[in-house]
Amino acid sequence: MVKNKKLIKTAVKKSVRLVRTQADSPRRATKKGINSIPAKTLKGLYETILRIRRFEEKIIEVYPAQDMKTPVHLCIGEEAIAAAVCIHLRKDDYIFSTHRSHGHSIAKGSDMKRMMAEFYGRKTGCSKGKGGSMHLCDPENGILGSTAIVGGGIPIAVGAGLASLMKGTDTVSVAFFGDGAMDEGTFHESMNFASLKKLPVIFLCENNFYATNSPQSARQPHDNIAMRAAGYGMPGVQVDGNDVVAVYEAAKEAVDRARAGGGPSLVECRTYRWKGHVGPDCDVEKGCRPRDEHEMWLKKCPVERTRKLLLENKIMSEKEMEKLLDNINKEMDEAVEFGRSSPFPDASELFDDVYYKG
Amino acid sequence: MPKLNMVQAINLALKEEMQRDKNVLLLGEDVGKDGGVFRVSEGLLEQFGPERIIDTPLAESGIVGAAIGMAVYGLRPVAEIQFMGFIYPALDQIFSHASRIRSRSRGRFTCPLVVRAPYGAGIKAPELHSESTEALFCHMPGIKVVVPSSPYNAKGLLLSSIRDPDPVIFLESTRLYRSIKEEVPEGEYSIPLGKARIVQEGKDVTLIAWGSMLQRALKAAEGIDADIIDLITLSPFDEEAIFKSVKKTGRVVIIHEAPKTCGFGAELSATIAEDAMLYLKAPIIRITGFDAVMPFSKLEDYYMPTAERIKKGIQEVMKY
Numbered sequence: 072m073v074k075n076k077k078l079i080k081t082a083v084k085k086s087v088r089l090v091r092t093q094a095d096s097p098r099r100a101t102k103k104g105i106n107s108i109p110a111k112t113l114k115g116l117y118e119t120i121l122r123i124r125r126f127e128e129k130i131i132e133v134y135p136a137q138d139m140k141t142p143v144h145l146c147i148g149e150e151a152i153a154a155a156v157c158i159h160l161r162k163d164d165y166i167f168s169t170h171r172s173h174g175h176s177i178a179k180g181s182d183m184k185r186m187m188a189e190f191y192g193r194k195t196g197c198s199k200g201k202g203g204s205m206h207l208c209d210p211e212n213g214i215l216g217s218t219a220i221v222g223g224g225i226p227i228a229v230g231a232g233l234a235s236l237m238k239g240t241d242t243v244s245v246a247f248f249g250d251g252a253m254d255e256g257t258f259h260e261s262m263n264f265a266s267l268k269k270l271p272v273i274f275l276c277e278n279n280f281y282a283t284n285s286p287q288s289a290r291q292p293h294d295n296i297a298m299r300a301a302g303y304g305m306p307g308v309q310v311d312g313n314d315v316v317a318v319y320e321a322a323k324e325a326v327d328r329a330r331a332g333g334g335p336s337l338v339e340c341r342t343y344r345w346k347g348h349v350g351p352d353c354d355v356e357k358g359c360r361p362r363d364e365h366e367m368w369l370k371k372c373p374v375e376r377t378r379k380l381l382l383e384n385k386i387m388s389e390k391e392m393e394k395l396l397d398n399i400n401k402e403m404d405e406a407v408e409f410g411r412s413s414p415f416p417d418a419s420e421l422f423d424d425v426y427y428k429g
Numbered sequence: 430m431p432k433l434n435m436v437q438a439i440n441l442a443l444k445e446e447m448q449r450d451k452n453v454l455l456l457g458e459d460v461g462k463d464g465g466v467f468r469v470s471e472g473l474l475e476q477f478g479p480e481r482i483i484d485t486p487l488a489e490s491g492i493v494g495a496a497i498g499m500a501v502y503g504l505r506p507v508a509e510i511q512f513m514g515f516i517y518p519a520l521d522q523i524f525s526h527a528s529r530i531r532s533r534s535r536g537r538f539t540c541p542l543v544v545r546a547p548y549g550a551g552i553k554a555p556e557l558h559s560e561s562t563e564a565l566f567c568h569m570p571g572i573k574v575v576v577p578s579s580p581y582n583a584k585g586l587l588l589s590s591i592r593d594p595d596p597v598i599f600l601e602s603t604r605l606y607r608s609i610k611e612e613v614p615e616g617e618y619s620i621p622l623g624k625a626r627i628v629q630e631g632k633d634v635t636l637i638a639w640g641s642m643l644q645r646a647l648k649a650a651e652g653i654d655a656d657i658i659d660l661i662t663l664s665p666f667d668e669e670a671i672f673k674s675v676k677k678t679g680r681v682v683i684i685h686e687a688p689k690t691c692g693f694g695a696e697l698s699a700t701i702a703e704d705a706m707l708y709l710k711a712p713i714i715r716i717t718g719f720d721a722v723m724p725f726s727k728l729e730d731y732y733m734p735t736a737e738r739i740k741k742g743i744q745e746v747m748k749y
Binding site: 165198199201202206208210215216218220223224225226227228229230231232233234235237238244256257259260261263264267423424425426427 | 454480481485486488490491493494495496497498499500501502503504506518521522525526530531532533534535536537538539570571573593594595665
């Protein structure tokens with residue numbers, strides 16, 4: 072199964088060195104990195120980041136009307152990761168996501184109308200109105216169905232990786248999870264097995280430093296998640312998750328390596344969720360998180376940083392950005408309208424898809 | 430036709446399915462070189478190689494999780510868990526994921542996965558090595574539960590389970606593994622899931638059993654004009670066969686080795702009471718294991734329903 076032993080050995084060595092030197096300073100984008108990304112790609116990344124942000128903001132806007140009856144776990148503040156990882160993936164690559172999955176689905180290509188309809192519990196939703204915001208499913212785009220069990224999707228991503236090897240395809244699978252999943256046993260079981268069999272899996276940790284309201288420091292002996300990769304003989308890297316270019320580079324390396332037969336990687340993207348664990352409100356007021364910490368992260372806004380990057384490098388003009396925002400805003404209005412005006416599922420659909428019916 | 434025990438019959442089923450369909454594979458702890466704890470997969474590694482007979486780390490949740498990923502990807506994995514009591518670390522993957530992938534994807538993904546596990550008392554090993562907690566799985570919509578009672582039906586049922594488009598928990602009685610031999614044909618024959626087996630026809634009483642309890646029910650019914658139903662699939666179970674028999678006999682004894690409280694007998698009993706109450710001549714009786722942790726050694730003999738206990742149950746319902 073191992074296609075390239077040398078590739079793996081070098082990567083592990085490099086990652087151990089890297090992690091040792093970057094414990095307190097996650098990898099940031101290099102000038103070389105920015106220059107090596109085509110302008111069209113950078114524009115695409117900004118567009119996705121902005122679309123995710125506006126999607127989440129649209130939910131906040133419509134939520135008080137109380138006709139969207141689903142718990143929502145917003146990813147505002149974390150948008151760059153989904154965009155910069157999924158841009159390296161093909162339609163037939165699988166992603167496995169969590170309760171905080173809106174961004175991943177959008178970045179992987181899901182239709183926002185069908186997502187919004189799902190949030191409204193309508194028949195036209197991507198899970199036919201039976202899944203809500205936590206169980207988004209889109210087989211055409213390689214989204215198996217996100218799940219609320221923390222760490223639950225990780226072994227399944229490993230199985231998809233194993234199947235891809237056995238079928239002789241070059242697809243990869245990405246397991247998205249947060250720092251909370253690091254507390255779960257499935258993380259260990261999956262890292263161990265994937266590394267043993269050198270599977271094409273990317274373990275993508277969005278470290279936002281909180282599991283619901285428990286800070287990472289109250290749950291883990293140290294905050295360096297990437298370092299754990301070394302223990303499994305797997306390359307691990309820690310990046311600034313709000314730096315779209317840094318995530319782009321790290322994800323590219325991991326995806327390319329997996330596709331080339333070089334085995335799995337752990338990518339830790341350090342980021343922060345701006346809103347509460349669930350719902351459209353900010354939980355700083357409730358005393359769940361320190362205000363100064365929250366404010367520090369607001370300054371690291373991935374949308375603003377990407378916007379600045381593109382303006383400074385003259386990749387997009389202010390005018391183009393305004394036009395893009397207008398278009399995205401229109402998409403959001405259409406998505407909400409589609410969701411709200413779609414029919415609810417019939418009672419007869421209750422027993423559909425529990426077992427095979429022929 | 431060769432006479433095989435259940436271990437050999439399951440081995441043959443796995444071998445034939447793997448020859449027939451290259452997507453079928455087996456994974457689990459020690460299933461390769463070792464041939465599994467009970468040697469069910471003996472010789473398969475040599476024939477199919479380590480890519481299809483996969484020795485895994487000691488990680489039940491990881492094994493079942495990986496099998497789910499493979500099933501969703503279009504393979505037909507058979508995951509072996511060493512003992513039924515060791516399946517509990519994997520319950521999260523079975524309950525939270527395998528059982529609901531079809532529903533979660535609204536039928537666009539399926540999870541054709543078989544989880545095989547030896548179950549029940551019979552080898553004089555304590556608690557976790559002798560569990561019979563099949564009812565846990567019957568409670569969860571989206572999965573099927575199959576319990577063969579003989580080498581012949583073990584092979585046919587495993588073929589059907591591997592080909593089934595839904596996840597199947599396939600429970601193999603350790604007591605039956607090597608205790609009975611019968612003729613098992615080579616080649617294709619499958620036994621449909623969800624259909625009970627009428628082992629013996631009679632008119633006075635209906636005995637319902639599965640797995641290793643069938644042998645004891647048969648023994649207890651010697652000299653009695655009993656309908657004996659071998660359920661073989663517990664979820665979904667064959668209501669029609671049960672009602673047909675109850676309408677004829679009016680008396681029911683349900684036998685299982687699992688503890689009585691919330692055992693699968695409770696579900697059968699409630700279903701009969703709901704839908705065939707007026708045909709009953711006597712209260713339904715359950716002869717089961719006890720509400721205690723599965724004991725060791727000599728106490729195991731006290732724990733297990735014996736032919737004598739079943740006979741007493743039959744005599745009880747015959748009083749009416």
